[in-house]
Amino acid sequence: MNKQISALTIIAILAVGLVVWLSQSPSKDTFESKLLFADLQKFANKVDSVEIQNAQGMLFSAKKLGDTWLATFDPEQPVYPISRDKLATFVDTMMRSKLVEAKTNKPKNFFRLGLQSIESEDSMATLVTLKADDHSWQVLVGNEVTLGEGHYVLISGDAQSWRTDKTIGLPIDKFSWLKQPILPFEEQDISSVSRVDSLNWKITRAASGDFQLIDLPKDRVLEYDSILNSVISNLISLNFESLQVANEDFSHSLKVLTQLEVTTKEQRTFQVVVSELGDKHFVNFSANEQPEYWQKWHYQVSNFSAQQLIKTLDDFLAEPSTPTNESNTLPQAVDEGESPY
Incomplete structure (x- = not known):
């Protein structure tokens, strides 16, 4: 019995001590954030x-x-x-x-x-x-x-x-906090895109809102319905990796791969030049109107992005179907009564 009373007494003392400790004001040495x-x-x-x-x-x-x-x-x-x-x-x-x-x-x-x-x-x-x-x-x-x-x-x-208490997000390089994508347009702002070099083609917006290929070759069809829209989407969503001032010396060092001409629904026209230098690809823009910020630079873009802008006419079209030569696939007719052996 005495042992039980002693144990209860110890528990009571600890409980009182805990209440007193919890009720005390924090130590002056405790740091508050x-x-x-x-x-x-x-x-x-x-x-x-x-x-x-x-x-x-x-x-x-x-x-x-x-x-x-x-x-x-x-x-x-x-x-x-x-x-x-x-x-x-x-x-x-x-x-x-x-x-x-x-x-x-x-x-x-x-x-x-x-x-x-x-x-x-x-x-x-x-x-x-x-x-x-x-x-x-x-x-x-x-x-x-x-x-x-x-x-x-x-x-x-x-x-x-x-x-x-917080992780501070910092820029990776001097380009990572710049405005992306390059162009200040939405897809609905574009009315036509043309390739204007020796491999020319033209895409225009139809009354339905979808794009159509002008002078679609006879007996050929598009690879899939939205392939022309993807050209516009890739252009409008084009991001860059770094910037280079568009000066003459740098421009002359580039090998031009293609040139596009873009017209907006407000009838503004600008040119897009895709170039390469070694294993790097660059895009720059120009227009006859008042220069915008995006016309003053060469933009280094990924190889994938560059490939989306140098499409040829065949890239839009499905493979032509091969006609079946029936004379080679059907057995020759045999006259009645005539043995084929």
């Missing part, structure tokens, strides 16, 4: 400049002009529109990211977190700078957390490194 940038939310809608650098130089630089975000390259090169969705996602992540765990504050150990200064040639870090009017925010982004979400970061002017 805080925003990466405390005031960025206040100015998020006013951010007008984003720069992302690494040890190799400027990876991404974009500025807001009016309602348009434009990426800048070298001073001599034209600007280029960016993907607003990718930039918006990035700014939102920077705005909502929290510092959830303090890491090393010893500079000699920063390399373990990928937080070496980008002035070091072997640095794997990325320096992010955001600006809004007279305000600016800067953080060095290091390695991604191995397990779970998050990055290791070092805020400019702070000797303490941190782990964030």
